[in-house]
Amino acid sequence: MNIQQTLILVLFAALGIVFFVVVYKVKAAGGELFGRATINLSVQLLGKAFILLPNCFLLFETLGFKLSWLDVPEFLRWIGVFIFFEGVLFLSFSLIHLGRYTKMGLPKNDVIQLWTTGIYKLSRNPMYLGLIIVAIASVMLVPNPFNLVFAIAGILIHHKIIINEEIFLTERFGSQYLEYKKNTNRYL
Secondary structure (H helix, E strand, C coil), X not given: CCHHHHHHHHHHHHHHHXXXXXXXXXHXXXXXCECECCCCHHHHHHHHHHHHHHHHHHHHHHCCCCCCCCCCCHHHHHHHHXXXXXXXXXHHHHHHHHHHHXXXXXXXXXXXXXXXXXXXXXXXXXXXXXXXXXXXXXXXXXXXXXXXXXXXXXXXXXXXXXXXXXXXXXXXXXXXXXXXXXXXXXCX
């Protein structure tokens, strides 16, 4: 196993730990892990699967399963590892920042607040941005047409989810959210 593979596995492990700690905190505090779907539930679940499948491609390739259809030059692999690192950072910080309010979908019963500080000062959607960045890194590191299709489909579906969440947030928080939208980009 080379240093790139080791770094990728360490990053996957760190993200997994953050994810499970946050899920534990949500459940321990009586929070909702699953809210209302922002788009058709089947499409939303398909989008979640599509955006996560590139993670599987990357993990299996890292573990030695040959899924790449092309050889990636060394310097591009390092760029891909760096991009993956950035995606994991966005995902981890957004999960930690949301903490017990982390959920898939819109709140059913949870009282929520508008997050505009920390990682949410850089992006209105750092968790989705992290997922998108990880998918892009996966396509760079594991060039495979199926990986590319899953990543593109997942990104497009998540963009639609974001648009619908923005409508909800505008209705919920009004001028406070509109001001936030003026000062902070949707992605970066």
